[in-house]
Amino acid sequence: MSKLSNIAIVGNPNSGKSTIFNLLTGLQQKVGNFAGVTVEKLEGIFRTFQKDKIRITDLPGAYSLHTTSKDEKILSQCLLDTNINNKIDGIIYVADLRYLHQQLLLLTQILDLNYPTMIVLSNMDQVDDELALKWQKYLEQKTNCISHAMSSRLAYSVIHLKEKLNEFIYKDHNESSKSKIYQIPNEFLKDINKLKNSEYILSDYHAYLKIIAYSLEVDNQKYQLDKSEIIPLQIAETMSRYSIIENWESQINLENKNSNKSFTHKLDQILTHPIWGLGIFFTVMFLVFQMMYSWAEFPMTAIEDAFAYTADSIKKHLPTHWISQLITDGLIPGLAGVMVFVPQIVFLFLMLTLLEEAGYMTRVVYLLDHILAKFGLNGRSIIGLISGAACAIPAIMSTRSIFNRKERLITSFVIPLIPCSARIPVYTALIGFVVPHEKIWNIFNLQGIVFMGLYLLGIVMALLIALIMSKFLSNNEQSFLLMQLPNYQIPQFKLVATTIFNKVKSFVIEAGKVIIVISVILWFLSSFSWPGEFKKVENDLQIDQTYLSLPIDEKISLAESKKLEHSFAGKIGKFIEPVIQPLGFDWKIGIALITSFAAREVFVGTMSTIYSIGDNSDEARLREVLSSTKRSDGTKFFNMKTALSLILFYAFAMQCMSTLAIMKRETGGWRVPILQFLTFGILAYLSSLLVYQLL
């Protein structure tokens, strides 16, 4: 018995497609990329009742097979190309019952392609039951396809969906040849028949779309259609399809009474109000960040402590060998460096996903589109820019929802300038040198204000770089805002949970593999040196009277600090000292700059080791030690100038290897990440130089 084995989910962008995909595949999902473009390709497995494994792919949402943007073309490419391996052999078409008028358009095209199709009508609980069931029956008769009206909020409705899908998979699809919906212009019939002889073609309409697609290829000889000829053809087809849909609607002849439209209308009068709207947005964002920082504080400390504890207990139980050190000083801190950010990412994405699912984020896109467009960005860029405040990695991945390539590139390029949470420990340690811990007018914490200023600086610099980039990059793709606003709705817990789980998973994997590799390399550089060097350091210490008079704890710390100085990392630090000296940095800071490539927050740990503070390091203790350090001429080493210069360096420099690796993957090459590294590096160097030399 033949069965379908590779089913694609197709539908408009806001049709509830992803919900259906999640219901069918659970957490067994794999994120990949479509060849050559950075649109997420989600694949999962559905198990039939006969225990067969069926591959399900969530294709990108589109309104029509005639698309304008390059990324939206993936849908038509996947459906038209019948020569590739693993080709799609069945389609689940998802349409939202609330917006059937637009969402049936693509369905009529899919049906004309002649794939075995199952129709799922989503959001049944948002419309009249009678309307939903009437449509289900009508479409089943009209199209000969298995149809299912459902609501993902109702458990039995989901079970029915799986039953019907099971039936669909094992059904004999050869018998059910469907009648065509759209009448293709007669002048194409000759070409269509010719193409049918040379290629595997599913239907006349399939051939027709291929002829149009071939015509747009640059060096095509066979078909001589011009773009100006194709657009009228597409418009004529769309109009004809809409008149068929209007005919269907007139036969259903039922208005949807059960709608929360008036609620949406009323809420939008406030939330998208020209004045209140922006005010509410900034308040919401302020609350989101307040919650993120306050909720994440406890789990972050807990994670740090847990890793430190594990490293300590392993140290006690394992013999002193370089392998144990690799584990306790290389691998575990590396892993901790990744895991410590998970709470913040979870909380930020929890709140952003809730806002997105409730329908609020599209309103934000509407409010900010014009302002962001002035800087070469897009309304949708705002989601990436906000996420960047937690971590640049998920933020850069979120820019995939921006259709226009130029705007997407600019957004992901500037995201690392938004202060991410890894910079906070660095700023906390240094900010005390710049401004005293005082309050002005007894209300405002002066350090808090400077902290805010650093965020503002990051945002301003991101917009500035975006503006410059938009002037230099050419744009050959039209940029659109035009989109439908979904009605407000209560977010579904399961969908929110799956989204967050997948975001965190990809962060832990993507950032994790880079950070762990870098941590191990840095561990090697700071634990080893040329043969015999460490021996010499030890011998020197044994005859040093001040060292011998120290208590045992301080002895260990000083010995470690001396070792680090003579390690490969120390040598690199001294090697780059002449370059960073004009910024007010010495080789010790040089080492910290290098180790920060694993992740910026490593700065605190490295500085603690160099200044032999010992294991129980925190920002406050580090600040204490730093403030007592003196230069050779007796002046204080860590004054306001040095600290400010260092803060600016951390604000701008592209020190995060994981971000560079993600940029490489998203842009498909090293060109953009290298450019990013150089641009931000020069920016950091120059601003630090300026501050240190002029102040």
Next chain:
Amino acid sequence: MMFREIISIKNPEIAVRFFTIGIYPGKFVKILRKAPFGGAYYIQVDQSYFVLRKSEWEALETKIVVF
């Protein structure tokens, strides 16, 4: 209630986009509000809400209809 009826869409490339999203000649549209600082438009088409840029709105050729 005052609406505008779409007569035609001037720019063919934008037209394809409008058509696929369900906005085409014969549909009634109405601007409900505008975003601050000369920003995007919030419009109603039939029973649905859409947002678009000023330049996209200007591609629509409309006439006033009073119900």
